[in-house]
Amino acid sequence: MLELDGISRSFDGRRVLDGISFNVEPGRLTGFVGSNGAGKTTTMRIVLGILAPDAGTVIWKGRPADHEARRQFGYMPEERGLYPKMNSLDQLVFLARLHGLDAAGARRKAVGLLEQLGLGERMKDKLESLSLGNQQRVQVAAALIHDPVLLVLDEPFSGLDPVTVDTMTTILRTTAAGGVPVLFSSHQLDLVERICDDLVIIAGGGVVARGTVAELRNERAGARYRLVLGDDAGWLRDLDGIEVLDVDGPRALVELPDVSHDQRLLTAAVQRGPVHEFSRVVPALADIYREVSK
Numbered sequence: 001m002l003e004l005d006g007i008s009r010s011f012d013g014r015r016v017l018d019g020i021s022f023n024v025e026p027g028r029l030t031g032f033v034g035s036n037g038a039g040k041t042t043t044m045r046i047v048l049g050i051l052a053p054d055a056g057t058v059i060w061k062g063r064p065a066d067h068e069a070r071r072q073f074g075y076m077p078e079e080r081g082l083y084p085k086m087n088s089l090d091q092l093v094f095l096a097r098l099h100g101l102d103a104a105g106a107r108r109k110a111v112g113l114l115e116q117l118g119l120g121e122r123m124k125d126k127l128e129s130l131s132l133g134n135q136q137r138v139q140v141a142a143a144l145i146h147d148p149v150l151l152v153l154d155e156p157f158s159g160l161d162p163v164t165v166d167t168m169t170t171i172l173r174t175t176a177a178g179g180v181p182v183l184f185s186s187h188q189l190d191l192v193e194r195i196c197d198d199l200v201i202i203a204g205g206g207v208v209a210r211g212t213v214a215e216l217r218n219e220r221a222g223a224r225y226r227l228v229l230g231d232d233a234g235w236l237r238d239l240d241g242i243e244v245l246d247v248d249g250p251r252a253l254v255e256l257p258d259v260s261h262d263q264r265l266l267t268a269a270v271q272r273g274p275v276h277e278f279s280r281v282v283p284a285l286a287d288i289y290r291e292v293s294k
């Protein structure tokens, strides 16, 4: 539904984005990952129309995104940008009115969102008096105040404790479940791996990997297997065509010529005795990230 097609952008003659293309599908959480300075914020700003690309197109529902389409996008910028001295309710009412709601409608919407985000009791407190996690919730509320058709968030999880991470995750999931494409950047790979449906990794100005987390992990999994047997696994060294990488008592790590040999290995192990664990070693997202970002 959101499509980035060949987006390029330079600053002071230095090319930061060089033909970035990927899609963000409705109803899915897409994680956007890349090292510091890889160009995530620049990409998001281009999606929102805050920055213009030197080349390429942002396409929304099959057409180049124009001002009208972008008015309906929701954005939580890296620099946040709400007023610290104003209370949450007033800020949200103000934003809702900018989006065309009347006074009563704006208030209803703002109160509803704040209550949904667990801030009902604090809505009259100045933003600066709230904890970082609660401030972040207000920032998300600001991005959601006009029921956006697309939600883009720059590092929404940064600085949050595990409980607030869960609240933020629920907010993003609920938004996605309503059919909204959600794109968020993060440096917390374990978190990205856990919550996102699709993943885009950028490095060196381009997209170096994209797909579902499972696809990316399975594509890069070799034919390496971990076994935990009933007793010493040293006998695996005598099996033809199997490279034993490590044996530690009943535990072993082996490499097969390819995955089609796995049943032969399993059968041999079962014939010898109990098999407590037999699993293909699949790389973690952090390993994939390291590999593709080199």
Ligand SMILES: Nc1ncnc2c1ncn2[C@@H]1O[C@H](COP(=O)(O)OP(=O)(O)OP(=O)(O)O)[C@@H](O)[C@H]1O
Pocket (backbone or CB within 6 Å): 011, 012, 016, 034, 035, 036, 037, 038, 039, 040, 041, 042, 043
């Ligand atoms: N307005 C600007 N003028 C000059 N250079 C810029 C500008 N905006 C971004 N850059 C440069 O472009 C590169 C990409 O920056 P960007 O903020 O998009 O990266 P990022 O992936 O979001 O990084 P981080 O993870 O650290 O937030 C950086 O080298 C940055 O210094």
